[in-house]
Amino acid sequence: MANEIKPYEFDEIERRFQAKWRDEGTFEVSENASRPKFYCLEMLPYPSGDIHVGHVRNYCITDVITRFKRMRGFNVLHPIGWDALGLPAENAAIKRGTHPETWTRHNIAGMKAQLQRLGFSYDWTREVATCDAPYYRWNQWFFLKMLEKGIAYRANSPVNWCPSCLTVLANEQAEGGLCWRCKSTVVIRDMEQWFLRITDYQDALLDDMAELPAWPERVLQQQKNWVGRSQGAEVSFPIEGGGSIRVFTTRIDTIFGATFSVLAPEHPLVDSLMADTDNAAKETLARLRGQDRRARLAGQVDKEGLFTGRYATNPFSGERIPIWVGNFVLMGYGTGAIMAVPAHDERDFEFARKYGLRVHAVIQPPTGTLDGATMTEPYTGPGVVTGSAGFDGLTSEVAVEKMIAHAQARGFGAAKTAYRLKDWLISRQRYWGTPIPVVYCDKDGVVGVRESDLPVVLPPDAPFTGEGGNPLEKVESFVKATCPKCGGPARRETDTMDTFVDSSWYFYRYCSPKTGDAPFDKAQVRYWFPIDLYVGGIEHAILHLVYSRFWTKVMKDLGLIDWVEPVTRLFPQGMVHKDGEVMSKSKGNTIAPDDVIKRYGADTLRLYILFAAPPELSMEWSETGIEGPHRFLQRVWRLVQKHAPTTRPRDIAVPGLSENGAALRRKVHQTIARVTGDIDERIHLNTAVAALMELTNEAYRLEDGLTGPADAGALAEALDTLVLLLSPFAPHACEQMWQDLGHPKSLVDEPWPVADEAAMRETSVEVAVQVNGKIRARVQVPAGASEEAHKAAALEDASVRPHVDGKTLVKAVIVPGRLINLVVK
RNA sequence: GCCAGAGUGGCGGAAUUGGCAGACGCAGGGGACUUAAAAUCCCUCGCUCCGGAAGGAGCAUCCGGGUUCGAUUCCCGGCUCUGGCACCA
The missing domain is CATH 3.90.740.10 (Valyl/Leucyl/Isoleucyl-tRNA synthetase, editing domain)
Incomplete structure (x- = not known):
């Protein structure tokens, strides 16, 4: 019998279900008024070429939560995209002679395959890349609106210049005098640049914090310091x-x-x-x-x-x-x-x-x-x-x-x-960004491009030599323009926008990624907003997260939306360390998820990364630590395979459970309660996994002591429940086990189990007995026993007696079901 | 210097409202199975002391105080680490 158990072939299983989810569009969603909505957002990655373990951690957290919410009946929006404009692409172009777009698209394709190989439940039809002209045209549109309202303006002022990136930087991107991207020392230069008047919103940025009770205090504190009122x-x-x-x-x-x-x-x-x-x-x-x-x-x-x-x-x-x-x-x-x-x-x-x-x-x-x-x-x-x-x-x-x-x-x-806050400097002297949609006319001065002429598209034929300024300046056909006001000759602006502009509103675009006549569809945005949960790195506390709040406030003033804060709950996840240091490319201590997947499978990687530490704290990557979750998954697999043929048909409600059967059932329902609470309220996914391990251990302990049809029903319930509860963490293996247990439907459409309070209740409980605050014994009392019964049980106990006899009982503190403290003199 | 967070076995961590400290996992030790190994399964695993053993006693959540019948949890003082801010008037 034992040697007939089919082996756990994770690679084959994972690829099969990933194909199924993709082919069937399992995670594609649309607005549906009959179900409560849940918008779960994660910070979109920069397509640098490789997904690293830090991304994986971020996306594992959100994937567990979204799969869980879906099983709980929510209509879940879980999108992903690419923060695809920015300097590394242009630097790569200079170094290797490939166009920034070629490099970027190639990286996106590779990283998308990596994400899909991890089994994340994205609605891929909503994928957004900020380097798509249909996306960045709306950056330009927003800019024109802000220009009209005086929020965007051009001014001469001392600015941070990065001599390595060859561009100016915003104040918050030059923290401590270092460029946020390349860590070069910046120099101050007086230059005429484009700014967004974020200082118009400095009081709102502080005062609206009242609407952010579910944001961590440390993030709000950092933002307060940054605004510095x-x-x-x-x-x-x-x-x-x-x-x-x-x-x-x-x-x-x-x-x-x-x-x-x-x-x-x-x-x-x-x-x-x-x-x-x-x-x-x-x-x-x-x-x-x-x-x-x-x-x-x-x-x-x-x-x-x-x-x-x-x-x-x-x-x-x-x-x-x-x-x-x-x-x-x-x-x-x-x-x-x-x-x-x-x-x-x-x-x-x-x-x-x-x-x-x-x-x-x-x-x-x-x-x-x-x-x-x-x-x-x-x-x-x-x-x-x-x-x-x-x-x-x-x-x-x-x-x-x-x-x-x-x-x-x-x-x-x-x-x-x-205030300490300065206006947001958004112009950059580089190619791979959103062109700022204005022209300079000798007669009319600075003039915004007509809305109907958007997008101003990046010319594909710019030269990437790495010498002498912005490549856009050298594209004659781009620079030569016509003044929208007088029709005379004009020179086009060659500065492009800070890429933090792109990420300030991308989460609105996810709601209607194909909308062509507006940045987004108002009704669809109204359905999905606000973002219920936003998970990402804390390093963006005063960058992206301030800019995004500002952008939403501007959008409100433009009449596009009617709220002032985009994100209800912010959850900053901890970093991944290796050998005590932050894992990073420059330190050369990165772990490639592909290698781990090859060896253990995506399900094991997901489980390990969530089990190793609570999500908000930094986790230490350990080569041996991953063995634990892998063994656990194999144990669940073998347990299910061993009993799957005998647990059908199941009849859970049969009376007459043996003591072991009742114990198993109790553990099952206690686990449902724990796992549900750990995911939903606390986002303590590490203890949720631990609870599932406990349930599995308990099932192994009890499996040989089960007798009769009632116990068989309890075992069937245990296996079904274990697989359901584990499925957000290890979705592929669980889909397979769910089939093997005789269920025809995909797991993702099954309802999340509900804990039965009555089944959870213990019949008798162990209570600790203290004498003057020191533990002296543990006694069994029936569940729900009276205080008197607790006291009597404690006083009768043989190892308590020597500590009490001959002394006066001053007081007995009784916490029913937990503890008895006898105070004696 | 200021603000925030943290400090628990060899290691990662658990303890949800002040109520049995160390769940779960890693590593370690012992054993079973095997010709052998891997895999798997079982036992053990904070420290010190007493005991042949069963068992028992004491200490222990960074340090020192306090509140309480009872403190990893609350309060006061200090130390260390991490992150953020810092000539911001």
Whole structure:
């Protein structure tokens, strides 16, 4: 008998069912008002050439959830696409002479085959590649709408230039002064570029977080820091001899301690203030201006400054204060000028001590008294205001309010909020991106392309030499254009869009990927939105996830949708590590899923990757660890094959279960409850797999002790349930086992099992007995026994007696079914 | 420096509401089957001590305190690691 069991041929099984799902369009969906919808999204991959284990982890999580939701009766949208524009394709073109599109399409085909070999349940009819002109034309359409509304604009400003990628970058793509893609140090250049006015939405980005209770706090926190809203005041300091300096401060309560003012070296007033100074001073100024602005931003340069020779008046104290220029004041934040309060600010203190400027304490801490002349470090906390005329004795908090009101009444200041967020720089000087749809006309200036002329298509014949700028500039037929306004000759914009534009709205396109006259079909989007669950890497917390929220808000203002947030629940999955390091191409420690599939099969890979760690934490890839899930799958396979012929026909409801039969049935229903909860609420897929392993172990333990028709029914139920519960994790093997168990339909259309509370209940339970908090014994009590019965059982127990006898029972804490704690003296 | 998260056997991890710490798996040890190996199956597996054994005692969730009948879980203080931000006025 045992040697007749058919072997588990995973390769053949997996390929057969993958073909079946594909041929039958199993996972193709459409709007259906009769079922609740579930939109599950994963971050679309960049087609670099290979699916890596990090992608696999992301997509395994969503695949389990979508298969589960489908069995629970939901109409599930589970799409996939390609973030197909971007630099690597162009770099490959320069290196190998293939066109970026050829390289990209080739990679997409290869990676698509890899995804299909993993058995993911995508609706492939909705596949979107952002390099398709019918897709990126809508990037252009959105751009024109934003141009009309003033959200898109062109401006000259200091920008991040990556000398390796040969293009400018947005602020958040140059974190820490490094290019997000190639890690080169960026340089600051003044250039005229295209921006999107994301700062118009900075308050909405913060305030709408109220609608995101199912987003992890750490992501929201990162976004809050990035927007960097800080409330304060703007105050004018009149300059002796005319004009005034506007400063931003969050600590107006310290203003009587402002003993000098500092301007950023780039501040527009500096040149006129220093017009009369000597050459040495001008040289110093030039040097400060020449310092690397990146390093200055990062605080990596020593504080340095010079006196302008001019004075201003502190509008509160009337005091005459010197005006300085300092490299630690940044033009890009606030007003580019500060009032310096050395007694109560670290930076001002350091600067004042270096140049011997006066330190004047005006805030007294709860303990001790400060003296500006002798203090060795500033006091930056709140306190009680002193030496501040009519404001003395107030707390910092109250003083802030009163001083703002005072400044406002006298007309030299007002409440003001400053933000860290900058507008989104979207132009790139590269070929493989969405052309920005404008032309430059000598007569009409910057003019948007007519909507009817979209898309502006990338010319296929651009030269990829790797030298001298954007290849688009060299395509005469592309650059030469006609002005839509006057019909005269015009020059076409050759900058293309940041690829983060593509990924800011792709999830709307999935709802109606073929729509030709609009970015998407409104009714279809209304059916599927919002996205119920979005799974992806946390590295996009302040990039993609901010841009996407912004884009949705703009779409709302354009009247395309009527909500302000696209994603209900965000689930950032952990990374995959190997030998303690993040797995990455550059480290050379990647694992190719293809090799693993060849050796163990896709089902084992899926199980392992989900079992090894909870999805939100990083997981360590282990060569031996994968053996466990593989053995488990084989065990399930053998169990099913062994009993499949005898479990038909099944009759589960027969009375008269043996003790073993009842135990098996109990375990089955307990497992249903656990697995369901683990997937649906907590997304703890590792413990769901562990529960299935437990059920399998229990079935092996009990199989030889089963007798009679009732037990046979319980075994049939156990096998059916095990296969159903396991199917989202290991869909191919389960489809085969489901057939072998005599079911004609595909598993994906079967309803998810429901736990029977009555069947789960134990007849008798083991209860721990503590004496004064220490475990002394374990006793059996009938399920649902009274507290008195628990207590009696505990006191009767032979190993409890020695600890209780001769002492007084003060109290008995009883948690029925779990624990008894006897407190004795 | 600031913010967030984490710290549990040799390893990955479990403990869902304050209630039996170590589920499940890997690795290890012992055994069965086999001519042998692989595969499979069974037993064992936190540390220390007492005992021939059955068994028993003590310690143990980063460290130190606290609350509680009871703390991996809550509170206070500290250490370490990871991620993010950082001259942002």
